[in-house]
Amino acid sequence: MAGRFQAPRGTQDILPADQPYWAAINGAILEVTRLHGFRRIDTPVFEHAGLFEKGSGDTTDVVEKEMYTFKDRGGDDLALTPEATPAIARAYLEHGMASWPQPVRIYTTHPMFRYDRPQKGRYRQHTQFDCEVLGSGDALIDAEVISLLWRLYERLGIRNLQVRINSIDDPEPRRAYIERLTEYYAPHVDSLSEDSKRRLSRNPLRLLDSKDGRDQPFKEAAPKLSDQLSEPAAAHHRVVMDALSVAGIPFVNDPLLVRGLDYYNRTVFEIVPTDDERAQGTIGGGGRYDGLMELLGGPATPGIGFGSGFERIILEMQKHEVTFPEAALATAFIVHRAPDSHRAAFKLAGDLRSAGVSTIVGETGRSLKSQFRSADASGARFAVILGEHELDRGAAILKDLRGGGAQVEVPLDGLVRAVATATDC
RNA sequence: GCGGGCGUGGCCUAGUGGUUAGGGCGUCUGGAUGUGGCCCAGAAGGUCGUGGGUUCAAUCCCCACCGCUCGCCCCA
Incomplete structure (x- = not known):
C-alpha cells in the first residue's frame, strides 16, 4: 500500500461490478430524454474560468472556493467544469442555437469537478445528468423538466422521493425584498450565527437556508418572499404547481428553499429522499435562469435546467435494493490441451465470435481441471473441449455446463452451428 | 473550511507492550495420468497506512501527516 499510487482524494474507480448501475442510468436517460424530445450535447471537460465566474457568480462557493x-502553457485561465449550465449556455450562444427552432431542449452527462471535502455522496469528481431548455419562459417547461427527472427516478426503481419547489421571483422585485430582509435582520445581527453574519451583507437570501439553531427564531418571523411575489412570478409559480399536480408528482412548496447559484430566478427545485435527513441527500436540483444569457453577453434568453448526480442516484438505488445479477462473461469457453491446440482454439474462437457467440479461450498449458474451473467462474453456458482425441478426429466436445453437464462430440465444422442452435432454443 | 470515528495480505476480520501476526473469502496448484460447480490438501500474498517519538522492546502507547468515513458548511 504505502508508496503506491492511489486515486486522488475524492475520486473513484468505477469497477466492473458497479458498471450495471451506470449502464442502467445511461439507458434510462436515453429513454426519458427521448420521451421528452431532448437531444444530446457534449461540452469540453475544461472551459475558460471566466465563464463560471461570470455565469455561476464569483461569490458562490462553487466558484469562489x-x-x-x-x-495552461499558453497562459489561459481554465477551469475543470464545476457545473454544466454555463457551459451549455455558452454553447447555445457560440453555435447560434437561437436560430434553431425554439425552445432548444438538450441534455448531457458530464464529469463535474469541485474541490470540496469528500463524504458520502460527495466527491471531487462526480458525474451529472444535466438537462436544459433554452429559449422559453413558459411555466409549463418548468414542470416538464421536473417531470422528466421524476420519470427517470421512477424508471430506476427509486421511490420515497419528494420535489421541493419554490419561487425566488425575478431580480427586480427580489432586490426590494432583500432590502426588506436586510432591514429585518439588522437589529438582530449580534444574535446570529457567524455564517449568517457574514452572509447578511453578501447574500442575505441564504440566511433563510441556515440550519444553525441560533438563526431559527429569526427565520420563522422573517418576511417571506413567497408572501410578496411579484404578480408575474406568482402566476408563473401557480402554473408550475398546477401542472405538477396534474402530472401526479408529489411536491411541497418550500418557501425557504434557496439555491446556491446566482443566476436563478423564479422556479427553483430539489428532489430529495423523504427518508434521508442528511444535508447532501439531494439527488437532483435546478431552476430557472432567465438572466444567465445576458450575463454571458448574449441576448436575453430564458432558460431552465437541472443537474442530478449519478453517484447519488446509485446510492438511492442501492438503498432501494436495486441489484443486478452477475452477467456471464461469455457464452462459450474453449478448454484446450493438446500439442498445438492453441491454433485450433484460436481459430474456433474467431469463428464463434464471427457468429455472434461471445467466447473466452482457456489459458494455454493449464490443466483441464483449472481451465474448467475458469470456465465455471466465467459463467459460460458451454465448454468446448479441444483435446488430443478430438483434434485427431477433427472434432470437439460440446458440454453444457448449466444443464447437468451433458456433452456431445461435434465435428469442428459443425460446432458453431451446434452452439447457435443450442443457444436459440 | 470546522468537528467526531477509523486505518492488520485483493476483500472481510481476530489479536497482544516482548519468540515464526491467526482465521474466513478470493487467487493459484493438486486430490494418479483428459473435465467445472461441493469437498479435501498445499502454496503464494502482510516492513500490522506513512514518518517521528516514548520504551530495553511496539502492530498494539503518544504526535504529525496521508487516506477513508460520519456530521456541519456547500452542493449532485
Missing part, C-alpha cells in the same frame, strides 16, 4: 482552476 471549489473550482479547479489552472493556467
